[in-house]
Amino acid sequence: MPLFADSIAQGILLPKKEMHAISFAPKNVADIFIIDVLPQGAKVKQGQAIASSDFRSLDRLIEDMDRYVKARNLDVLKLRFELEQEKATANQKNKEATLSLQRAQEDLKDFQEKRKARMLAEEEERVNKALRQLSYKQEELNQLVKMYKEDQVAEETEEIILTRLKNELSESDFAVQGAKLTSELAKLRTINRYGEDLQKNIDQWDLEAKSVAAKYKFSVEQKQLALTDAEVALKRAQDRLNDLQKDRAMAQFQSPADGILLYGGYVGDKWVANSVALKLRPGGKLEPFDKIATIVPPDSELIIQAVLPDSTPTPKVGDQVIVKITNKQLPGTVTVADPIPDADGKRRIIITPQAPAAEIFAPGLPVQVIIKDQQA
Incomplete structure (x- = not known):
């Protein structure tokens, strides 16, 4: 078998699909600006607003x-x-x-x-x-x-x-x-x-x-x-x-359930957070079809989505890796590995950590995935 050099792939702890997504999908073009937003990782209750918005432009449209x-x-x-x-x-x-x-x-x-x-x-x-x-x-x-x-x-x-x-x-x-x-x-x-x-x-x-x-x-x-x-x-x-x-009413951004607030969410099979996180700040302007947040139940099982370095060969499903979470190192198993890059040119893999969710529960936390050398 070919040799695999030690590689480190940057990843993020994510909940398994499908959680309670909060999307911004207006039917009409209306400027919605964020005034304030709860921090990522905040515990929220069902019906609680996760963000406040400036509705002046929208209210004028409604009146007209x-x-x-x-x-x-x-x-x-x-x-x-x-x-x-x-x-x-x-x-x-x-x-x-x-x-x-x-x-x-x-x-x-x-x-x-x-x-x-x-x-x-x-x-x-x-x-x-x-x-x-x-x-x-x-x-x-x-x-x-x-x-x-x-x-x-x-x-x-x-x-x-x-x-x-x-x-x-x-x-x-x-x-x-x-x-x-x-x-x-x-x-x-x-x-x-x-x-x-x-x-x-x-x-x-x-x-x-x-x-x-x-x-x-x-x-x-x-x-x-x-x-x-x-x-x-x-x-x-x-x-x-x-x-x-x-x-x-939608732009009230109320939580659909009790849980932990994460910026972003799944788009297709991929978690998208970085582009949304840039908008979730005072003065940020949301765009239609932004999936702005996901509410993760406290007992949700977590997975890791990691981006492979360009020089790293694509591992196989079932390969064992090491997951470094803060000061812990846990074993993990590759459950999804596609050698074909996504639209942004990056190859992503999914790892299931072999540890109780309660020990590592921190959705949105960045982690490192260490792919060890392997040879026949």
Whole structure:
């Protein structure tokens, strides 16, 4: 077997996954600055704040968003009212146009089925009445002429009466000609044109009904679209307000359980602490998705994560090593060893110390891992 030179890998005592992590995962971009934070290794109780933050920027965002939500809610209420009013107006206008069309159709039907025949009969009667009057005058004149011929003595009054009757007969004849002309014109123009006007009225109301229906259909759809847009805007604003309020509650950084406070936490299978520790100080600004701390139960079993020096070969799982913790040296066993470096170019191994956790319980404590020479 190849030789392994003595090597020292720097490591850190960590709890086994998965403990109670405290993460900073805001749903909205908000500046959160640390004012104060408990020291690493502090004992905390469930619900206790591990850090205090400056919420002024976030609180202003929440106030502004709350006002915006109220304004959008008023928009929605206003548009809902306008939509209902527009629907009611559309319904009324459609009814009015439909009723006018129905009445126009009924008028034409009545004309075609009843009134037209009556009007034509009236025109016939106009002529017949004039003819009867003419006939009456002619008969009256004939009877007087006959009577006066049988009377041997002609009187002046008789001549006057005959003259008057002859004039009335002439007038009746003229009236007959006028009645015939009026009747013909009524049949050719007045009655037919009246029917055409009724049909034209139907066409106009049919067009009006369609125009009203299309106009208000478009208007209702426009208002419905405006309402939908307003409701979407309201929901998005409410969601953002809810997210901001959740961010503020989350940024109280309360401990989820009793235990020991460690800065950082597991990201995937690796413990990340250094980059977070730099932010956990007064004035530090947290970034989204920072895993800022982990609460370790007092009876948690500990492991060691160590970074191998570049010149050190990767040990095998099961290899024995020496773990130096403060003034103690304890045996340990390599439980994870991957020769492929992490994204930062470092190779990390996991060691399980062969000692009761109570003897070495100090999560976050730096340790040294001594990899002894080994040869076949």
